[in-house]
Amino acid sequence: MTAIKRQLIPREIEPHLLHLSKMYPIVTVTGPRQSGKTTLVRKLFPDFDYVNLEIPDVREEAQNDPRGFLLRHPAPAIFDEIQRTPPLLSYLQAIVDEVGNNSMYVLTGSHQPELQALLTQSLAGRTGIAELLPLSIxxxxxxxxxxxxxxxxxxxxxxxxxxxxxxxxxxxxxxxxxxxxxxxxxxxxxxxxxxxxxxxxxxxxxxxxxxxxxxxxxxxxxxxxxxxxxxxxxxxxxxIWTIQPYFKNFGKRLIxxxxxxxxxxxxxxxxxxxxxxxxxxxxxxxxxLFENMVATEALKANLNAGKDPDLYFFRDSQGLEVDLLLVCGRKLIPIEIKAAHTPHQDLSRGLQRFATLAQETQHPTVIYAGRNIPSQATPSFLNFTETTRFISNCH
Structure with a gap:
């Protein structure tokens, strides 16, 4: 890949975050380290005061005098890595309850267990939460x-x-x-x-x-x-992330x-x-690894759109397996993920067998490394770089 000048790549989650900011007094963005949370929120909310709570003396000030700290950093403000200063959240709750405006604060955090517990205790109903993963293809x-x-x-x-x-x-x-x-x-x-x-x-x-x-x-x-x-x-x-098996409405032994x-x-x-x-x-x-990449692309597509993941897999005790099941309303879209470049029907055999079990099956698709081959009667073949578009169309 040719080196290019550093640029701010537009993120697909941006419309969802802006929507949340109109609905809640606080927007919280979680996700792994280095996924672009800070860059994104500073871009979307350029007029907000920015406070980095990873800086030791800033964090100490917030912990020792949270009320005074918030007076020195009034809304609108961004507090980066908010899980580092739990006392701030109770004071933020009091402020947003008193003022009652939307789009007052933006919070970011990388440690979901700590952050989720803090949000549940202090900001339930007061914050919209979005998850930002690394860039999609x-x-x-x-x-x-x-x-x-x-x-x-x-x-x-x-x-x-x-x-x-x-x-x-x-x-x-x-x-x-x-x-x-x-x-x-x-x-x-x-x-x-x-x-x-x-x-x-x-x-x-x-x-x-x-x-x-x-x-x-x-x-x-x-x-x-x-x-x-x-x-x-x-x-x-x-x-890591995990994906659960799908076992609704099947009268057989499943993994x-x-x-x-x-x-x-x-x-x-x-x-x-x-x-x-x-x-x-x-x-x-x-x-x-190819399956890991494609499944995570599907996860990103749902999170960036503000949707529940609704991703599963299927495997029974007889060896029938479908790599990915996308639940979209009442539709069940089975997806096989194969690293091959060449399409052939062996790649879709599991999809065809699964369709005989699940009547709600629609649009069976093989996501692979070859060219797109759409089909109405048999499973379609889709290049892996089209995963986001495919998932978005299901919404």
Missing amino acids: SEWQAAGITKERDQWILDGFMPRLVDGILDPTQLYRDYFRTYVERDARQLINLRNIRPFETFIRLLAGRVGQLINLSSLAGDVGVSAVTLREWLGVLEASYI KSPKIYFTETGLAAYLLGLRTPEQVGRDPLLGN
């Missing part, structure tokens, strides 16, 4: 940036990579170290970070697969109960364990030791 393409399948998987989608200067390997190395050595220590009591780090690396080798904590416990050397706690922390802090994905495919590729597109293309987990 369609956002990159809107900025004139295109890549091949394996390069997308390797590079990932962090906004800091847009200008083509920062090496993805360096970014994910630093990102991982920061998370394990700082963020994770704030969320769980880790005397020894090595088992936790091992757990994350093992999860990278299981993207797109069912979670078996009992099996992982032996490899990591801690109990399955501890791993379940760690898994919750990883999901709450946006390192009920969730599947795991990484929120940033590039991080998973880094943890697997992949450093070139050629290595990605030859790796035994290519199909899993």
